[in-house]
Amino acid sequence: GQQLNQSPQSMxxxxxxxxxxxxxxxxxxxTWLWYKQExxxxxVLLIALYKAGELTSNGRLTAQFGITRKDxxxxxxxxxxxxxxxxxxxxxxxxxxxxxxxxxxxxxLSVRP
Amino acid sequence: xxxxxxxxxxxxxxxxxxxxxxxxQDMNHNYMYWYRQDPGMGLKLxxxxxxxxxxxxxxxxxxxxxxxxxxxxxxxxLELAAPSQTSVYFCASTLDGxxxxxxxxxxxxxxx
Numbered sequence: 376g377q378q379l380n381q382s383p384q385s386m387x388x389x390x391x392x393x394x395x396x397x398x399x400x401x402x403x404x405x406t407w408l409w410y411k412q413e414x415x416x417x418x419v420l421l422i423a424l425y426k427a428g429e430l431t432s433n434g435r436l437t438a439q440f441g442i443t444r445k446d447x448x449x450x451x452x453x454x455x456x457x458x459x460x461x462x463x464x465x466x467x468x469x470x471x472x473x474x475x476x477x478x479x480x481x482x483x484l485s486v487r488p
Numbered sequence: 489x490x491x492x493x494x495x496x497x498x499x500x501x502x503x504x505x506x507x508x509x510x511x512x513q514d515m516n517h518n519y520m521y522w523y524r525q526d527p528g529m530g531l532k533l534x535x536x537x538x539x540x541x542x543x544x545x546x547x548x549x550x551x552x553x554x555x556x557x558x559x560x561x562x563x564x565x566l567e568l569a570a571p572s573q574t575s576v577y578f579c580a581s582t583l584d585g586x587x588x589x590x591x592x593x594x595x596x597x598x599x600x
Contacts, residue, residue, distance in 0.1 A: 384528060408588045417492075417578050417591030418531075463530065465588070473538070474585040475521070475546075480530035 377402040379464055381479035390488050392454055398464030398479050399446045406467040407440050407447040408476070413460045421462075422449070454486050490514050494579050494592035501569040501599045509564040509595050511579030519582045520562040521589065522546075522554065524575040531578065537562055569599045 380399045388394050398407070406425055410418035422433050424440035424447060431438055437450045447466070451458055461481040467474050495510045513520065518539050523531040533546030537556040551573060553565040562581075566573060576596050580589035 406586075410588075415593070417580075417593050419591070420588045423588050467585075470585045473544075475533065475536065476589060478531045480528065 377404075377466070377468055377477045379466055379477055379479035381462075381464055381482050383482065384480070385483045385485065387485045387487065388454055390454060390456060390486055393450065393452045394454055394484065395451075396449045396462055396464075396482050397446060398448075398466075400466065400477075401445065402468060403444045404447075404466035404468055404477075405444065405470070407438070408465045409436075409438050409447070409449045410463040410465060410478075411460045412463065412481070418461075418463055451484075454484075456486050456488055459484060459486050492579055492581055492590050492592035494577075494595050496595060497593070498596050499598070501566075501597065503569060503571065503599060505569050506565070506567050507569070507597075509566075509577055509579075509597070511562045511564065511592060512560050513562075513579075513581040513590070514560065515581065515583070515590065516559065517581035517583050517590070518559065519584065520556065521580045522552070522562070522564045523578045523580065524548065525578060525594075526575050534564065534577075566597075571599050573597065574599045 409421045412418040422438040429440040435452045463481045464479040465476040492513045521536040522534040535554040537543045579592045582589045
């Protein structure tokens with residue numbers, strides 16, 4: 376089946392720094408999504424991308440749908456302590472009744488004040 | 489709108505006991521999903537449903553059962569709890585196959 380690769384498993388940054396995460400696959404996806412999960416909560420959708428090359432922002436977050444459709448990037452600018460959490464990428468290879476999201480294993484982000 | 493509601497939030501079971509994890513959504517979403525999350529392993533799909541009366545197996549269905557008698561509810565049943573089922577369980581829903589999922593806040597289950 377399709378796999379989404381996220382690495383490293385953990386990232387440690389200083390407050391105020393920018394951070395970039397990527398998500399790669401050997402399969403082509405037609406939808407990419409980025410989720411954030413805070414401790415004790417379920418994942419929350421941050422950004423959804425539906426078109427190759429699409430660049431979408433949500434506040435300090437910017438995500439891009441890779442031109443090859445095999446990757447996506449999430450950038451967080453000017454990080455703050457509340458950015459701490461696990462960031463998951465997810466993708467879908469098709470649409471319709473049996474299409475399901477494939478999730479990466481997530482990157483745990485720590486922000487030092 | 490409450491979104492996706494899961495109960496209970498925490499539960500400790502003894503080996504061999506059974507329980508039902510409840511999930512309900514008030515967004516009139518057609519599709520619902522059950523995932524388990526283990527540390528460093530991401531989200532693994534247990535079962536899903538594309539509408540009332542329709543369910544299908546995901547990646548890790550063994551030891552679990554589901555039913556979907558209404559659009560709103562999608563309970564997950566553990567019949568004979570095993571320590572390997574210690575995990576955090578998330579329910580999610582979406583309108584159809586084109587959108588992202590809305591997740592509940594999870595049920596943390598420990599089997600001892």
